[in-house]
Amino acid sequence: MNKLASLYPAHIAELQVRVKNVLARENLQGLVIHSGQEMKIFLDDMGYPFKVNPHFKHWLPLVDVPNSWLIVNGEDKPTLVYYQPVDFWHKVIQLTDSYWTEFFDIKLLAKASDVDQLLPYDKKGYAYIGAHVEVAQALGFANINSEPLLNYLHFHRAYKTEYEQECLRRSNASAVAGHQAAKQAFFDGASEYDIQQAYLKATQHTESETPYGNIVALNKNTSILHYTALDREAPEVHRSFLIDAGANYHGYASDITRTYAFKRDKFAELIARMDKLMLQAVDGLKPGKSYVDLHIETYSEIAKVLSEFQFINVSPADAVEAGIVSTFFPHGLGHHLGLQTHDVGGFMADERGTHVETPKEHCFLRTSRVIESNQVFTVEPGLYFIDSLLAELKQSSHSSMVNWANVDEMRPFGGIRIEDNIIVHQSHNENMTRDLALT
Template sequence: MTLANLYPAHVSELQQRAQNVLARENLDALVIHSGKELKVFLDDMSYPFKVNPHFKHWLPLVEATNSWLIINGSDKPKLVYYQPVDFWHKVIALPDSYWNAFFDITVITKATDIEQVLPYDKKGYAYLGEHIEVAQALGFDSINPEPVLSYLHYHRAYKTAYEQECMRKSNAIAVKGHIAAKQAFLAGETEFAIQQAYLKATEHTDNQTPYGNIVALNENSAILHYTALERTAPAAHKSFLIDAGANFHGYASDITRTYAFEQNKFADLIKRMDQLMLNAVAGLKPGASYVDLHIATYLDIGRVLQEFGFLTVDADTAYEAGIISTFFPHGLGHHLGLQTHDVGGFMADERGTHVNTPEQHPFLRTSRVVETNQVFTIEPGLYFIDSLLADLKASAHADMVNWQSVDEMRPYGGIRIEDNIIVHQSHNENMTRDAKLD
């Protein structure tokens, strides 16, 4: 099925959601602001523009500043598209695509012209967007009402067939980059050069990736959100961790791989963690608890630590002592979609009832029950982080660790392997593996 074939049902679903929440909250319409450029302090330059995810949920316009959607859930949605007359910058003309026919389109050449399109009396109209000062200047009283946002965020976890196809394409683009990055690593390139290889293969700029790519060699792989990109190659290439995604029509992919430069114990550890990751993927089933899956994987990582001689005790003892967190300090994964860490992960219902994560696992990014048409990342990790290891060595549980074996792995940093999964009723769809990334 093409995007054009899938799109009508997507818009119909969003219309139904809008109609439901408007009726429930006694509102007439949602007014969704795409956003505007933000200026650098004391400068005439702007930060990279990131469109309001509520806006790009409806249509694939990710660079449309000062544009608006007016939606009442019944009539054809109205798109107010900002297309200025400007000789300083390239003006992005209104695209002619499969989605145009589903909107009543008005083009404005000045951002302030939105005042002439919106009704004078904004009662019953809810503004959704980042720029509160704009909403207030326009006369909105209802600005980002929490019950509306909770409803929309809760239901955004259920991806339409159109959204799923966008995410398959996003994964396919990212896989091209990952393959190019691996080749650059094996050729002995620097982190900076590997990043450039990735961007060239994906045809993305730094600002177009859904998040700042993590391109880490050797011990830098132990820094969970490493983005420094060293320009000098290390004395020897030992390991490479890349956490990098792509965007397609505003939908993110989020993929991680770890490689060893030589076939050694670290390479064997990567293979074992890959098996563990795929086992966790198999545990994603409708009705299952993501929290329980995380805890089961947490214990599995303890078994890996035991198998490879990093522990002097069995995995169950290490689990009870809480020391596995030293080696796996983050959550198993998160919802994925219009944002890398997509919304709604802690909601029990469309009212936004919050479901806490266990106290022992504070970094989990979702506590929600797994359901069909949800999309997740699965990304277990095993790291040798100096600061966490120092805390453990100074604790009462220090003798549970084989420090000689741990010290041998410090120069390699750590391992994370991450795939993007669509949960179907009968099976899980691993978009990353389907795109031919082992």
């Protein structure tokens, strides 16, 4: 914790500068950032798991306290209105001293509906940031989640402070522990459900605490990009295993994927080849380069893999020109990572929010921004044998470009995705995932 304590003051100072600049530009006095509130399930007295506003947790490591507020103006010590009710139904999270508390003027709120007494009286010069528009309107805010304001904050959020980078390293460390436990469970013959439990135990997360729903897929299920069903029974034969799972540390997400073959077979060889391709793509992350260009380069490299393993009967260049590589690699190369798994600001050319379009041929890309130092990315190329996409290709005019016998041999294995989390520095890339010896 000492390292976080030493890095935190500079983090707060940077956020203050950003707020001061955007307030001057938008002619505002301050921001009021709402942590959020519990959302009830329809026709029920139970609530959905609470997910904090990312703008709130950007300032301080509170991810599980609803009905709290931040008041910031870029100059004065920020005010934290901390919700600490008297409640015998639920566990009340008492606020205790930590490395971050001295940076806030803290006011305790016992009753959520009394918050207006602790917010600025005249809200004309204040902007509300949060999910609950009806609450903001009832409190008298007129400026609610204004697009120019959010564009500025989202653009700059792509640049991670040293404090944020350290949180991301620790998030990776937690996720790697989970991945190692999941890998062992797979080779022990476990079911998807049991592998998930092994992962959660190793990370000390509940399902609602992971940054996204874990993808834990065996055999053919690995071809379903967002598979979350979790079969309770182990399959008769273990062929392949794909796990896409992350962790949270102080609100910062990791997002790691690995694919394994149960035996040393052709699918294992294909995984090894895709691993080399992934690391080559990581080396291509360079300041000043467009992430779109890196994706397109990797797309061409996947065409070479298809040719090497004789899944296609044409040259890699011809496969790229025909667009058939998209059948096997139907998603983008990666995305920004931080307070959210798919972090914001990925399509912005500037702080005004000018949108950078992706090519029509690569419409599933999650970022089109120029790569810069202190940005954090996932790199996650994939190669899949997806029945529905293969059926479309087989019925198309490009069907003869495919060696269908070799493709059909791979269908029971599903697919491959390998994903690392990378901090881009000016002189080098820091592969947080590989630095933790996850293979």
